[in-house]
Amino acid sequence: MSEKEDHQRSLIARLRRVEGQIRGIQGMIEKESSCEQIAHQLAAARRALDRAFYEMLACSMKVEISAAKNTADAKLAGEHVSRLLAKYG
DSSP states (O other): OOHHHHHHHHHHHHHHHHHHHHHHHHHHHHTTOOHHHHHHHHHHHHHHHHHHHHHHHHHHHHHHHHHOOSHHHHHHHHHHHHHHHHHHO
């Protein structure tokens, strides 16, 4: 299995766990669980999505920097990732 395939499988598995968490939260709301319990689960799901997001940014950075042919290209790659962080982070 290539590194790319391993990364994809890992990310999909993480997102499936988040999907399960969201379904669980929906069930909690339907069962009228306490707001604090629901908030706790929402925070956990948000952290899991944040981890997936930062994993994707790390992947993007790795791909762009490894594709850079010189220092100027590497600098542009770093600036691109920096813009992504500013926009989405």
